[in-house]
Amino acid sequence: xxxxxxxxxxxxxxxxxxxxxxxxxxxxxxxxxxxxxxxxxxxxxxxxxxxxxxxxxxxxxxxxxxxxxxxxxxxxxxxxxxxxxxxxxxxxxxxxxxxxxxxxxxxxxxxxxxxxxxxxxxxxxxxxxxxxxxxxxxxxxxxxxxxx
Numbered sequence: 001x002x003x004x005x006x007x008x009x010x011x012x013x014x015x016x017x018x019x020x021x022x023x024x025x026x027x028x029x030x031x032x033x034x035x036x037x038x039x040x041x042x043x044x045x046x047x048x049x050x051x052x053x054x055x056x057x058x059x060x061x062x063x064x065x066x067x068x069x070x071x072x073x074x075x076x077x078x079x080x081x082x083x084x085x086x087x088x089x090x091x092x093x094x095x096x097x098x099x100x101x102x103x104x105x106x107x108x109x110x111x112x113x114x115x116x117x118x119x120x121x122x123x124x125x126x127x128x129x130x131x132x133x134x135x136x137x138x139x140x141x142x143x144x145x146x147x148x
Contacts, residue, residue: 010061012052013117015068024114025055030122066091066117066134088137091117095133
């Protein structure tokens with residue numbers, strides 16, 4: 001991840017759950033501009049896309065998405081995100097846990113985890129543990145997205 005991507009992207013952090021996902025949206029300067037929940041079904045994903053596209057148009061920025069729980073309930077959302085030509089990152093759960101130890105929050109909630117993912121984007125050019133926690137997904141396996 002390089003500084004150019006950090007300075008020209010709308011960052012979206014998703015804490016993936018079995019029934020709903022918590023989403024936090026931030027600007028390149030680190031400001032949190034939106035937070036919401038989406039249900040784990042097609043209608044919920046449509047609402048997610050519409051909301052992110054509205055922010056993208058308003059701020060004229062490309063989009064980077066980072067998902068915690070990528071290998072579980074994230075499917076098939078990963079392929080759908082990539083079809084929108086948004087950059088997708090997997091959040092390494094062990095590295096996220098290490099980052100949370102360094103920078104503790106008041107409680108463990110999905111809202112906090114979604115915000116922490118945004119913090120990782122912000123710090124990734126300066127803090128190795130943040131940079132190592134975000135791994136770009138360059139290809140989505142065909143079994144996760146049969147339409148890819």
